[in-house]
Amino acid sequence: MNTKVNIAGVEFKNPVMTASGTFGSGMEYSDFVDLNRLGAVVTKGVANVPWPGNPVPRVAEVYGGMLNAIGLQNPGVDVLIERDIPFLKKYDTKIIVNVCGKSVEDYLEVVERLGEEPVDMLEINVSCPNVKEGAIAFGQKADCLYDITSQIKAKAKQPIIMKLSPNVTDIGEMAKAAEAAGADAISLINTLTGMKIDIHKRAFVLANKTGGLSGPAIKPIAVRMVYQASHAVKIPVIGMGGIGTAEDAIEFLLAGASAVAVGAMNFVNPYATAEVAEGIEAYMKKYGIEDIYELIDGIRE
Numbered sequence: 001m002n003t004k005v006n007i008a009g010v011e012f013k014n015p016v017m018t019a020s021g022t023f024g025s026g027m028e029y030s031d032f033v034d035l036n037r038l039g040a041v042v043t044k045g046v047a048n049v050p051w052p053g054n055p056v057p058r059v060a061e062v063y064g065g066m067l068n069a070i071g072l073q074n075p076g077v078d079v080l081i082e083r084d085i086p087f088l089k090k091y092d093t094k095i096i097v098n099v100c101g102k103s104v105e106d107y108l109e110v111v112e113r114l115g116e117e118p119v120d121m122l123e124i125n126v127s128c129p130n131v132k133e134g135a136i137a138f139g140q141k142a143d144c145l146y147d148i149t150s151q152i153k154a155k156a157k158q159p160i161i162m163k164l165s166p167n168v169t170d171i172g173e174m175a176k177a178a179e180a181a182g183a184d185a186i187s188l189i190n191t192l193t194g195m196k197i198d199i200h201k202r203a204f205v206l207a208n209k210t211g212g213l214s215g216p217a218i219k220p221i222a223v224r225m226v227y228q229a230s231h232a233v234k235i236p237v238i239g240m241g242g243i244g245t246a247e248d249a250i251e252f253l254l255a256g257a258s259a260v261a262v263g264a265m266n267f268v269n270p271y272a273t274a275e276v277a278e279g280i281e282a283y284m285k286k287y288g289i290e291d292i293y294e295l296i297d298g299i300r301e
Contacts, residue, residue, distance in 0.1 A: 065215020246279020
């Protein structure tokens, strides 16, 4: 039974990885999850310099999920290189580094720093606010997405995954822009913008007012967008958004995803990623599926 998937020439033992920002760099979860069981560990977003993140409170529970306005707090690329990459290299799993920035130059600095590091792929978080565009995210305008993708692709030594925002009118257009600019793969969806108000305090629950909604509530939207994006482009798609079980993951594979990432569910169930990988294998055995590619894009129009 084959569970291996190939994305831009990188072979993963199975299609299950972690979603950036929900798993640290694996250290926090290594007592719960055998990282060797995962196709890849995707690190928390890393910038060229340490970011303090947003003021607190910055996490709130909502029906079917959570809102976060962490603000991509991270210790910077130097710590990732000195501490996190050596830790992950001890395991038989692929390493994908999520990259964030506030300008194209920020992204390029991190990408160039990682050029000679033992990293398998780079995931570029284009949901960061573009300071030169009045804080509109890089991933919310097709021409802006094309520009940053092409510039990163020209400098990157590793294959690049562009992580797309769902906060757009046409996800297919965005997927095509990333592909046209040279992206090796795309991942989606990132969080949806949401808000929560405390009616007793008559105040916003999050200091940032708005935050990113993740968790089971967004899964139907994510499945729909993955289906649309995977049918708009020829490059591989990594699906995420509300995945908590193998059944959830298989939905994304059938919709056209070549791999899946488990995010918010890691906070609820720290064993989730390994359970999803094992559940996919059990499903394949149950239905006599010999190759994972029999599932990928298994829904035909």
